[in-house]
Amino acid sequence: MLLVLSGCAAAPASAPVATPIPAPTPPALSDTDRQTLAEKAQATLRADLVSTYPGVDVPTVTRERFLRLNEAAPVISACMTAEGFPSYATLSDAVAGYVPPGREQANAIASYICTTRFPLDPKYSVPSNDSQLTYLYLYQTTVLIPCLAFAHITVDPPPTLKDFIDSNHVEGGSAAVWTPVLKGAAGALGDGISKQCPIMPEHLKD
Secondary structure (H helix, E strand, O other): OEEEEEOOOOOOOOOOEEEEEOOOOOOOOOHHHHHHHHHHHHHHHHHHHHHHOOOOOOOOOOOOOOEOHHHHHHHHHHHHHHOOOOEEEOOOOOEEEOOOOOOHHHHHHHHHHHHHHOOEOHHHHOOOOHHHHHHHHHHHHHHHHHHHHHOOOEOOOOOOHHHHHHHHOOOOOOOOOOOOOOEOOOHHHHHHHHHHOOOOOOOOOO
16 A cells, blocks of 8 residues: 655645555466466567667577566676676666677677566566556655645646556557656756656556
């Protein structure tokens, strides 16, 4: 259960009041479902590599385990570093590093190796259901927006809960899906704000 802290945009001395947001109920995935999704994601990885570098010698890689979102950047960056491309996890949970000129294909192969050894758990690729979308909406509108406002960051105004859910259910995605886009928070400031006020709540897919 997520607690909404009302009053967090007020003066620092004010005591926030905790209000619970009902925990979501993620779709159930069978072992067969997980394996099917994992194989599909792996096939896409391979196809993307071959499409970008025709004739590339695709290495044979064995999956070691699935990753949770909060460990993906540290694990993948450590793997990339071990593969010869020093990388690090940013504050916004991305993987960053330098690719020397002429080493683009080798870097792509290293990325393929690492993301094949350590793919994201297939549950993250399953579309969110109404309980998850409600959880996300309530978090972003009652926790995230006040947090960003306290940091003087402006966001796009949210739609109604119904419109938010409906737009997320449009087949193939929708440009109308709302997300609180940070304005004027690029670079290091953006990384810091992303850590202080995470755009996505924990346990959305768990």
